[in-house]
Every structure is written in C-alpha cells, then in structure tokens.
Amino acid sequence: MNANEKILIKFYTAFANADAKSMCTCYHHDIKFRDPAFGLLKGNDVCDMWKMLIKNNKGEIKIEFDEVKATEYLGSAKWVATYNFSKTNRKVVNLIKSEFQFKDGLIIKHTDNFDIWKWSKQALGSTGYLFGWTGYFQKKIQERALLSLKKYKETKDAH
Secondary structure (H helix, E strand, O other): OOHHHHHHHHHHHHHHOOOHHHHHOOEEEEEEEEEOOOEEEEOHHHHHHHHHHHHHOOOOOEEEEEEEEEOOOEEEEEEEEEEEOOOOOOEEEEEEEEEEEEEOOEEEEEEEEOOHHHHHHHHHOHHHHHHOOOHHHHHHHHHHHHHHHHHHHOOHHHO
C-alpha cells in the first residue's frame, strides 16, 4: 500500500467514525471538491461541508468504502453512505465513485460522482422521483445545499 492509498483509507476511516477534523487533515490547503449536490467547493468550504453533513446526521451515518487505489498523482475509491436525509428524515443509500488528485502527500482535488436523480428519489420522495432528473431541479438541489452550507458557516459549530 502506497502513501496516497493510506491517506484515502485515513480519510474514509475518519468519515466512518464521524471525525471531520481528521478527514480535513487529509486535504491540501488548496483543496477543490466537486459533487452533484454542492457543485464546486474550495478550501475551508470543503471541510465545513463535511462538518455540516456529519453534524446534520448527528454522527448517524454509515460509511463503507472499498476499491481504494492510488498512484503518485491520482486515486479513486468507491463508497456507500447510508443515512437519513436531515430535511425529510428519509433513508438514503448513496453509491459514490470518487476520484482524487494528490499534491505534497495530500488530496488537492476530490470529485464525488453519484446519480443525483437516484439520490433525490430517496431523499425527497415523489417530488425527487418526478423532477429529480431535470436540470432545473438539480440546480435547486445545489442552491439549497450551498445555502445550508452558508448558514452552517455562520454558526459556532463551523469554527
């Protein structure tokens, strides 16, 4: 196992333990993160997102990961997040494929890919089923996610 595979295992193990602080030690200070729910986040916003997601789920999020692979510059992993979506309390099982880039022994780019329509059907029920596939609705999901992050950053928990 190489150093970059170890950093990915450390990251996902910390996530499984609801330890956002340890997750963030795996990131380069110039981190760029992208996923279908939040779009592009940079720097401290990335760590604040993980802190918020863990807090919103009160640590009740199950993380399983495998297929962790990394070279000197690139990496990937597959993981499953099982949790109740905080806004609706509906159970979500989200299958995610992650891709990474490394710099200075840390993650500098992190991209999570998942089916936003499948997620919205689980998290939002019939509304997600009917509209979750549309670009308009996906944009609304992203706007709400970013607004939640903005509100979270204004709380004492973010600091």
